[in-house]
Amino acid sequence: IRDxxxxxxxxxxxxxxxxxxxxxxxxxxxxxxxxFSLAIWKGPDALLNQRVCKVEVNEEKYxxxxxxxxxxxxxDAIHKKTSSVTVKHLSSTxxxxxxxxxxxxxxxxxxxxxxxxxFTRLDAAxxxxxxxxxxxxLYRKSVLNKSYSLQNSETxxxxxxxxxxxxxxxxxxxxxxxxxxxxxxxxxAAKNVRNYGLDLTKLVYVSKDFFDTIYPxxxxxxxxxxxxxxxxxxxMCCINTLNEPFALLSSVA
Numbered sequence: 001i002r003d004x005x006x007x008x009x010x011x012x013x014x015x016x017x018x019x020x021x022x023x024x025x026x027x028x029x030x031x032x033x034x035x036f037s038l039a040i041w042k043g044p045d046a047l048l049n050q051r052v053c054k055v056e057v058n059e060e061k062y063x064x065x066x067x068x069x070x071x072x073x074x075x076d077a078i079h080k081k082t083s084s085v086t087v088k089h090l091s092s093t094x095x096x097x098x099x100x101x102x103x104x105x106x107x108x109x110x111x112x113x114x115x116x117x118x119f120t121r122l123d124a125a126x127x128x129x130x131x132x133x134x135x136x137x138l139y140r141k142s143v144l145n146k147s148y149s150l151q152n153s154e155t156x157x158x159x160x161x162x163x164x165x166x167x168x169x170x171x172x173x174x175x176x177x178x179x180x181x182x183x184x185x186x187x188x189a190a191k192n193v194r195n196y197g198l199d200l201t202k203l204v205y206v207s208k209d210f211f212d213t214i215y216p217x218x219x220x221x222x223x224x225x226x227x228x229x230x231x232x233x234x235x236m237c238c239i240n241t242l243n244e245p246f247a248l249l250s251s252v253a
Contacts, residue, residue, distance in 0.1 A: 001052050004029040007043035021048045028055045028068055032090040036075040036082075040068060053092055066108040067100070069115055074098050140195065166218045167229065168248025169210075177205040185211040186246035188220075190228040190236075193252055197238045198226075206247055214247045227253050 001009055001023055023029065027041045030053040048054055055071075057064040075090075078098070082088045103111075159165060168188075177184055184205035192199050220226065220240050227237040230251035 001029065001041070001043075001046045002049045004031050004037070004039040004041070004052055007041065009043070009046050013047055017047055022046075023048060023054055028057065028064060029053065030055060030071070030075065030090070030095060032092075034087055036079045036088070036090045038068060038072050038075060051089075053090075053095055055095070061105075062100075062102070063105060063108040063112055065112045065116075069112070070100060071098070074100070136196070165253060167250045167253040168218050169214045170250045172249070173206045173210040175207065177207075180205055183208045186242075186244070187249065188226070188246050188252060189249040190231045190233045190251035193226050193228045193233065193236050193238055195236050195238060198241060211245075211247045215245060218248050220246065220248060229253050 003010075023041050023046045025042060025044070029039050029041055031037045031039075031051070032053055033051045055067070057067050078090065078094060079088060082090070173187070176187065180186075184207065186200075187204050187206045188198070191202060222240055222243050224240045225237055226240050226248075228234055228251060
């Protein structure tokens with residue numbers, strides 16, 4: 001075992017070995033190179049690599065699952081304090097001498113039960129949100145299909161019904177800002193336009209000088225339709241719900 005998180009081995013060994021190096025499903029492993037991390041092995045029987053540590057917890061004194069939840073925080077602290085020129089290394093001595101909280105077995109089990117309960121709730125919430133997202137996408141496709149299925153209806157070109165069709169700047173500003181300040185304007189690109197609306201989580205800002213070079217010819221207003229025309233998100237569109245002026249990149253019209 002080299003990668004404790006993959007649950008598969010890249011190389012096989014055929015020969016005699018000491019049983020203490022055998023890793024079975026459910027064993028706790030700690031990676032001792034690079035990022036000091038903990039994992040519970042879920043793969044087939046395998047053998048330890050010299051830079052992987054197997055921890056066998058005395059279950060009369062310590063709950064293995066409690067250990068698996070507690071130990072990563074200490075590994076992170078050790079990692080931050082470990083100096084290295086290249087790859088950081090963790091010694092088995094350091095692992096052995098790590099001070100751990102030691103409540104009673106009953107309290108350990110109660111903590112584990114609560115953690116597992118919260119994880120179950122989180123998994124259920126994620127699954128429910130994914131289901132909602134899928135239903136919304138199906139609803140959207142249904143609405144679009146009904147729109148496209150209109151037969152024998154009059155058609156018009158977009159330019160005949162639009163008051164203005166204009167894309168944004170065809171060159172990027174020399175400087176962009178990650179935080180809003182005075183005399184800075186939002187810079188909307190294809191990554192910000194989604195079918196469900198504007199996504200402003202990864203927003204950048206540009207100077208007033210740059211804004212003034214774009215806005216006179218491309219001045220999106222509240223209620224305008226924004227459409228991505230370049231990049232991986234080509235074809236996505238939404239209604240502009242912003243009430244303040246902003247600059248557009250050429251990937252959006």
